[in-house]
Amino acid sequence: MTPRTDALSREVVDLIATVVARYHEEYEEAAAKHSLTGAQAKVLALLTLEPMPMRRIAQQLKCEPSNVTGIVDRLESRGLVERRPDPDDRRVKLAAATPEGRVTAARLRESLGFAREPLGGLSTEERTVLRDLLKRMLGGGA
Numbered sequence: 001m002t003p004r005t006d007a008l009s010r011e012v013v014d015l016i017a018t019v020v021a022r023y024h025e026e027y028e029e030a031a032a033k034h035s036l037t038g039a040q041a042k043v044l045a046l047l048t049l050e051p052m053p054m055r056r057i058a059q060q061l062k063c064e065p066s067n068v069t070g071i072v073d074r075l076e077s078r079g080l081v082e083r084r085p086d087p088d089d090r091r092v093k094l095a096a097a098t099p100e101g102r103v104t105a106a107r108l109r110e111s112l113g114f115a116r117e118p119l120g121g122l123s124t125e126e127r128t129v130l131r132d133l134l135k136r137m138l139g140g141g142a
Contacts, residue, residue, distance in 0.1 A: 026114040034108050035078075039063075041108055043071050044080055044097060048105045051096035053086065080104055 024038070031041035039061070046052065046060055054072065058065040072095045075081035080101035086092040097105065119127055 023114055027112065030108055030111045033111060034104055036104075036108070037071075039067075040071055040075055041105075043068065043095075044075060044101055044105045045109070047081060047095055047097040048102050051084065051094040053092050053094055057095065075101065 027041070028038040031038050034041070036044065042061060043057055046057060052060075054065050054068045057072075058068045061068070072081055072083070076083065076095075079098055081095050082098050083093045083095055086094050122130065
């Protein structure tokens with residue numbers, strides 16, 4: 001597939017970049033209101049889905065496992081995350097959100113208005129088309 005470099009494609013790419021930058025900026029601000037860094041908030045959000053080893057968290061966030069260890073240490077010191085043995089391999093430690101961590105992650109999610117506000121101006125049909133187009137762009141089909 002040949003990449004498109006026409007003016008419309010460049011405009012769409014610029015708009016997507018603006019949306020992503022704005023989302024990250026507001027995500028960082030929302031995390032700070034909960035005394036978290038953006039990275040801590042992302043790890044906490046991941047761990048509300050399921051407990052996981054540090055290596056898998058690092059893969060999900062595309063960073064080094066040593067970075068994740070520091071983030072988990074800070075979350076653990078605040079009582080938001082705990083380490084526990086993996087029931088399938090006791091040599092492996094899993095990081096897991098505590099009940100307080102789940103509450104904090106839920107509050108953070110609720111405070112993220114940016115993603116919902118612009119979408120609120122679109123009809124269900126428009127949001128469905130947008131979702132399907134984004135999936136196609138990411139290679140997931142529609």
